[in-house]
Amino acid sequence: MEMFLGIDMGGTLIKLAIVDGKADVVEDASVYTDINAAPKTVIKNIANIIKNFKNYNKVKSIGVGIAGDVDYKKGVVRFSPNLPKWKNIYLKKELEKLTGKTVYADNDANTASIGAFWLDIKNKADNVICVTLGTGVGGGIIINKKLYRGSNGTAGEIGHITVEAKGRKCNCGNSGCSETYIGVKHIVKEAVDILKTKKSKYIMKLADNNIKNITPKLLSQAALKGDVVAKQVWNNVGEKLGILLASLINIFNPDSIVLCGGISNAGNLLIAPAKKEIKARAFKTSADNCKIVISKYTGKLGVVGAAMLVKN
Amino acid sequence: MEMFLGIDMGGTLIKLAIVDGKADVVEDASVYTDINAAPKTVIKNIANIIKNFKNYNKVKSIGVGIAGDVDYKKGVVRFSPNLPKWKNIYLKKELEKLTGKTVYADNDANTASIGAFWLDIKNKADNVICVTLGTGVGGGIIINKKLYRGSNGTAGEIGHITVEAKGRKCNCGNSGCSETYIGVKHIVKEAVDILKTKKSKYIMKLADNNIKNITPKLLSQAALKGDVVAKQVWNNVGEKLGILLASLINIFNPDSIVLCGGISNAGNLLIAPAKKEIKARAFKTSADNCKIVISKYTGKLGVVGAAMLVKN
Numbered sequence: 001m002e003m004f005l006g007i008d009m010g011g012t013l014i015k016l017a018i019v020d021g022k023a024d025v026v027e028d029a030s031v032y033t034d035i036n037a038a039p040k041t042v043i044k045n046i047a048n049i050i051k052n053f054k055n056y057n058k059v060k061s062i063g064v065g066i067a068g069d070v071d072y073k074k075g076v077v078r079f080s081p082n083l084p085k086w087k088n089i090y091l092k093k094e095l096e097k098l099t100g101k102t103v104y105a106d107n108d109a110n111t112a113s114i115g116a117f118w119l120d121i122k123n124k125a126d127n128v129i130c131v132t133l134g135t136g137v138g139g140g141i142i143i144n145k146k147l148y149r150g151s152n153g154t155a156g157e158i159g160h161i162t163v164e165a166k167g168r169k170c171n172c173g174n175s176g177c178s179e180t181y182i183g184v185k186h187i188v189k190e191a192v193d194i195l196k197t198k199k200s201k202y203i204m205k206l207a208d209n210n211i212k213n214i215t216p217k218l219l220s221q222a223a224l225k226g227d228v229v230a231k232q233v234w235n236n237v238g239e240k241l242g243i244l245l246a247s248l249i250n251i252f253n254p255d256s257i258v259l260c261g262g263i264s265n266a267g268n269l270l271i272a273p274a275k276k277e278i279k280a281r282a283f284k285t286s287a288d289n290c291k292i293v294i295s296k297y298t299g300k301l302g303v304v305g306a307a308m309l310v311k312n
Numbered sequence: 313m314e315m316f317l318g319i320d321m322g323g324t325l326i327k328l329a330i331v332d333g334k335a336d337v338v339e340d341a342s343v344y345t346d347i348n349a350a351p352k353t354v355i356k357n358i359a360n361i362i363k364n365f366k367n368y369n370k371v372k373s374i375g376v377g378i379a380g381d382v383d384y385k386k387g388v389v390r391f392s393p394n395l396p397k398w399k400n401i402y403l404k405k406e407l408e409k410l411t412g413k414t415v416y417a418d419n420d421a422n423t424a425s426i427g428a429f430w431l432d433i434k435n436k437a438d439n440v441i442c443v444t445l446g447t448g449v450g451g452g453i454i455i456n457k458k459l460y461r462g463s464n465g466t467a468g469e470i471g472h473i474t475v476e477a478k479g480r481k482c483n484c485g486n487s488g489c490s491e492t493y494i495g496v497k498h499i500v501k502e503a504v505d506i507l508k509t510k511k512s513k514y515i516m517k518l519a520d521n522n523i524k525n526i527t528p529k530l531l532s533q534a535a536l537k538g539d540v541v542a543k544q545v546w547n548n549v550g551e552k553l554g555i556l557l558a559s560l561i562n563i564f565n566p567d568s569i570v571l572c573g574g575i576s577n578a579g580n581l582l583i584a585p586a587k588k589e590i591k592a593r594a595f596k597t598s599a600d601n602c603k604i605v606i607s608k609y610t611g612k613l614g615v616v617g618a619a620m621l622v623k624n
Binding site: 016127153161 | 362388438453455459461462463464465467468469470472473474475476477479484485486487545552555558559562564565566567579592593594595597598601602
């Protein structure tokens, strides 16, 4: 049986896995990332680890996902925010020299989207949008079962669709990007803003009376206990997410949208108001057709998607 | 040489053309549309006309574009706003019976986009977004040289991307769609609104002192003569267009965006403020890569795109 090896290079952990042709994990491992080590040394160590996998000989190709600016055509890591020593590293070339196998490399938003397509969708749809909700809001566009990268490899910046023409200033330079309403720090800011006029003993208790301790996770916890402020935060955030999703549905008429990343853990708190907004805003045929799915595999998407880069 | 025949079924004219493999028009004709005739009769008449083309025998396939709801897979016209008698018409089947050639049918937004890809882009890019600016704001998405239709054939509704979360009510049911800022009647409304506080003798003269006579064409004329109000209208509209285009650039990272439809005739009045907005809002790599093109072939896009449906 043909197998594929995936490597997810995180700032804390390097995850490794061998998957079969259906993207089911056959064997996996993880090691801590040494962010101070020379990239060449890290690549050598990875080569040694993967050669110890029992199924290594069956592996047809290797894929690597890494945060940052990756030239996927050349397999060069131009820059990675998590790994400051990785600048213009010829990852593909180095790892191919050490393994003799074909190597692919891409950024982690792309590998996560491919992972969601295989794990959550099981390769059973043609057109899927993956929305990663975290510090930033990223995405991946799967068209005809393949990742769409655009003309320079920078497509899929769906966190930077304008949803308010004169809205909040975004890090990207634009104003009113959806990221400025549903990114982690803006969710927290939403809570802090509401707390200026409404009190919540429960949130403040969870936060040890320090608003700096408020996190999306804490807000989920509070909302599930019925806290009015926390519920309002998720309603507002879900509404903004729904506006974004409605636009994506009108543009892409996809089979599914998969939500992944830490914020997607808010589950129904986020999805219920988003769905309401989709119903009010998107074209009916397209909205009815589009399943909104919360990924069940957030921790595995990167490594599995990296393995499946070969099909993209 | 292989040739392809295109038919553009408009509410006033039916345009017909034979094109070569490069989409250059070899032969063409047009006839008035009889909107009261039975669709079967119209189809028969069309078959008779095209058989008289000198190059008819070289035609490999026929494509038809028509406004409305078209099932392109089956070649059925479910509904056409311009041709009220056309309800659930098996256009493909009927025309194939009469000609013995393979027939394709699609809606006119799709055929116009394919036309722009061949005529304006000359098939020389992979990823192109076509934006049709008229009464409505429509679009077409060309990915890897082929029209992307989505899962139900309803993709490309780029006039219905939300650009103001709590913006103007749109016919589609949503609020703040880009169409509600750059569609024809909203352009006129923008002028009427500004005229409430600012006077323009020049516009009122062109409009015979009746604001009901204001059209986008009139506003172009006035702006080109330096009229301050008209210039402000185009600045505001161009700004909103730029917000939409910046989002499209961030999503698709396309090689080109082609603007077509009547409003695109405003040319630089519209494009200059739009480009300013793109520069301020879109990711630099993607924005630098993307050419903004005004179609030079608005009247021919539909018929040529219909002929090239065979490649989509």
